Amino acid sequence: MIAETYRWRARELALGQYGYISTGEAGQIGVPVIEMGKLSDRGHIRHIGYGLYRFDDIPPTRYDQFYEAVAQVGGDAHLTGDAVLALHQLALVNPPRIRVGTSRRVRATLPAWIEIVRESAAPHELTRYELVPSLTVAAAIRACQGTVLTARLEAATEEAHREGLISAAERRDLLAELRGVK
Numbered sequence: 001m002i003a004e005t006y007r008w009r010a011r012e013l014a015l016g017q018y019g020y021i022s023t024g025e026a027g028q029i030g031v032p033v034i035e036m037g038k039l040s041d042r043g044h045i046r047h048i049g050y051g052l053y054r055f056d057d058i059p060p061t062r063y064d065q066f067y068e069a070v071a072q073v074g075g076d077a078h079l080t081g082d083a084v085l086a087l088h089q090l091a092l093v094n095p096p097r098i099r100v101g102t103s104r105r106v107r108a109t110l111p112a113w114i115e116i117v118r119e120s121a122a123p124h125e126l127t128r129y130e131l132v133p134s135l136t137v138a139a140a141i142r143a144c145q146g147t148v149l150t151a152r153l154e155a156a157t158e159e160a161h162r163e164g165l166i167s168a169a170e171r172r173d174l175l176a177e178l179r180g181v182k
Helices: 008-016 021-026 033-041 066-075 082-087 135-145 150-162 168-178
Strands: 020-022 046-049 052-054 098-102 114-118 126-130 132-135
Touching: 008 020, 008 021, 008 033, 008 052, 020 021, 020 066, 020 168, 021 033, 021 132, 021 168, 033 052, 046 066, 052 066, 066 098, 066 114, 082 098, 082 132, 082 135, 132 135, 135 150, 135 168, 150 168
Parallel strands: 098 114
Antiparallel strands: 020 052, 046 052, 126 132
């Protein structure tokens, strides 16, 4: 039988979250905050930002940076706008910074690659994609109007429908909005 150490418990949880674990999550599984600091000091985990750690022995994926951006902001944070499109590789967007929406004030010092967008999203506009809290694809396409070329948003709408990310009704409504048809 494997000894259930603090490190083992934390790593088991982090396995399902791209290698990340917050001190709050650690506390919920019985790992004291002080132990997270000790694990970091010993090189078992890496301190990412306030209350956030990563097990670097867990292989990275293309979703890690999106998950980390939302985790660093915390609270009601979610991907917004072109970050949602980038997550799904839609509209040929590759933003230099990941936009994270939140309705609250964020005082934490964040890396330059994270941009905070103050917004209050309606519950029906929020979901999770690949474990990452996000605006829905339809809401993200609407949020990108005026900042991403309309032709790219139309192509993203078609692709999102083909991939099952939006319904036929959402596709129809989005295309009408993008083309200025009421």
